[in-house]
Amino acid sequence: MTTSGSSAEALIRLREVHKVYHMGSTDVHALAGVSMEIMPGEFVSITGASGSGKSTMMGILGCLDRPTKGDYYFDGQPAGALSDRQLAHTRNQSIGFVFQTFNLLPRTSARDNVAVPLFYARKVRTHHDALEALEMVGLADRAHHAPSELSGGERQRVAIARAIVNHPKLLLADEPTGNLDTHTGAQIMMIFHQLHQRGVTVVLVTHEPDIATQAQRIIQMRDGKIIHDGPVEPDRRAQAMESTRVLAQQKRNRESVGT
Ligand SMILES: Nc1ncnc2c1ncn2[C@@H]1O[C@H](COP(=O)(O)OP(=O)(O)OP(=O)(O)O)[C@@H](O)[C@H]1O
Numbered sequence: 001m002t003t004s005g006s007s008a009e010a011l012i013r014l015r016e017v018h019k020v021y022h023m024g025s026t027d028v029h030a031l032a033g034v035s036m037e038i039m040p041g042e043f044v045s046i047t048g049a050s051g052s053g054k055s056t057m058m059g060i061l062g063c064l065d066r067p068t069k070g071d072y073y074f075d076g077q078p079a080g081a082l083s084d085r086q087l088a089h090t091r092n093q094s095i096g097f098v099f100q101t102f103n104l105l106p107r108t109s110a111r112d113n114v115a116v117p118l119f120y121a122r123k124v125r126t127h128h129d130a131l132e133a134l135e136m137v138g139l140a141d142r143a144h145h146a147p148s149e150l151s152g153g154e155r156q157r158v159a160i161a162r163a164i165v166n167h168p169k170l171l172l173a174d175e176p177t178g179n180l181d182t183h184t185g186a187q188i189m190m191i192f193h194q195l196h197q198r199g200v201t202v203v204l205v206t207h208e209p210d211i212a213t214q215a216q217r218i219i220q221m222r223d224g225k226i227i228h229d230g231p232v233e234p235d236r237r238a239q240a241m242e243s244t245r246v247l248a249q250q251k252r253n254r255e256s257v258g259t
């Protein structure tokens with residue numbers, strides 16, 4: 001422990017981060033002084049009412065956006081000192097995103113959707129790597145399906161495969177189960193747990209308490225500020241994870257009966 005409360009090895013470090021959106025004559029203070037750290041390998045949930053600043057925070061953590069004021073250090077690097085090009089590189093190499101609405105290219109196969117970040121990274125074995133990522137989410141047999149030929153849960157699994165295809169250190173998920181039924185959401189959560197067990201740092205925004213408690217730690221936001229930040233009690237976490245495992249298993253059983 002360092003006496004300053006901050007440590008060199010944090011993957012994410014925010015220091016008094018503000019984000020102000022100018023809307024005509026009014027300013028929206030979406031983040032109003034946020035400081036926190038996330039260590040490599042942590043699984044953290046972010047909760048809070050609509051408009052509390054969760055997605056704004058995710059945009060900054062993911063280097064999609066810059067703070068109006070304050071500092072963001074990603075993996076020890078001050079993001080503010082990086083050019084847009086360098087930020088894009090960091091995003092491509094080290095950060096994966098999953099959104100509520102999947103954001104897949106519509107007329108493009110699952111495999112080619114997953115391969116998109118590989119092109120930006122100028123990788124050569126794109127088919128091989130994309131198929132490997134699809135396999136990880138259990139969708140190798142859907143590689144040639146377009147998003148319209150996939151269920152909601154399958155689309156989200158393609159989006160996860162795309163997010164992990166470059167083996168990022170950090171996986172950011174903004175309400176990834178928000179458009180899915182409970183059983184399908186449980187399947188998605190099982191994939192996040194697997195990735196976390198493999199060492200990926202996971203930060204997940206959710207409105208659902210049953211999902212939030214599957215993380216090791218919950219950050220709660222209100223009006224652009226963190227109002228609570230603490231660990232999930234291990235028994236509660238284990239219970240929530242067990243319920244999720246059962247729900248995901250039920251869905252698999254139903255699917256295997258249907259085929
Ligand atoms: N691009 C933008 N331009 C102007 N205001 C914005 C913009 N993005 C967000 N805001 C405002 O900033 C505040 C925080 O928004 P944010 O999207 O971060 O909330 P959220 O916690 O993710 O909410 P939700 O749960 O509804 O997704 C809100 O008041 C919102 O209206």
Ligand SMILES: [Mg+2]
Pocket residue numbers: 054055056174
């Ligand atoms: Mg949001």
